Amino acid sequence: MKVIFITRRWLILFWILLGIALFLLCAIKLKEDRSISAVFxxxxxxxxxxxDAGHGGFDPGAVSDSGTREDEINLKIANKLKKYLENEGAxxxxxxxxxxxxxxxxxxDMSKRVEIIKNSDADIVVSIHLNKFPQSKYYGAQTFYMAGSEEGQKLAQCIQSRLIDVLNRGNTRQIKAVNDLLILKAGQAPSVVVECGFLSNPQEEKLLKDDGYQEQVAWAIYCGIVDYFAQQ
Structure with missing residues (x-):
């Protein structure tokens, strides 16, 4: 009986020590992860x-039937995106x-935007816009990139994927290559135009005017940008 008692005692002690060791290993790993994050x-x-917050001033951009101006919403989304990016050190x-x-x-106006981009030494360029069609049935955010730009395509796909995940998983719009947008030709950096939704769709217009939804749009674009940089 004495031998059995000693065996059980050592077995209990073994499990206690193993638990302590595992706890310490986890604590060390967590500290290492935090240190790596702090360094990198x-x-x-x-x-x-x-x-680039599209339009502005005398140029309102698209205007909905109810009078909502594209340029005002573009700037609000751009400022929210700026906040997210600067909070991460960009x-x-x-x-x-x-x-x-x-x-x-x-x-x-466009000439000065192009000049800013050319003199920026930018890693990427993101231009914020809203869409409008004659018909009211169309909806959904869509990202455009310069035809022939492999990095522009990658950036557009990262952002579009996040726009769908965050805003509307029913959105079937895909990224699209274009060659007639001056802002995409302005510099050497990968550049995209994000059409954040349709002012011609009453439901989407209502969302785009909402501050909380604008935050979601900015967050989705931010997450797409982070995804792109993480691939580099």
């Missing part, structure tokens, strides 16, 4: 990102930070 940070830390350059155009004419 987010994938976008120190990245340079240009955010350097953000805005083409505009107020409801004003960059020039007296559309040509002058």
């Amino acid at each position: 940070g987010s994938p976008i830390t120190s990245g340079i990102i240009v955010i 350097k953000v350059i805005m083409t505009r930070e107020s409801d004003a155009a960059l020039g007296r004419t559309k040509r002058e």
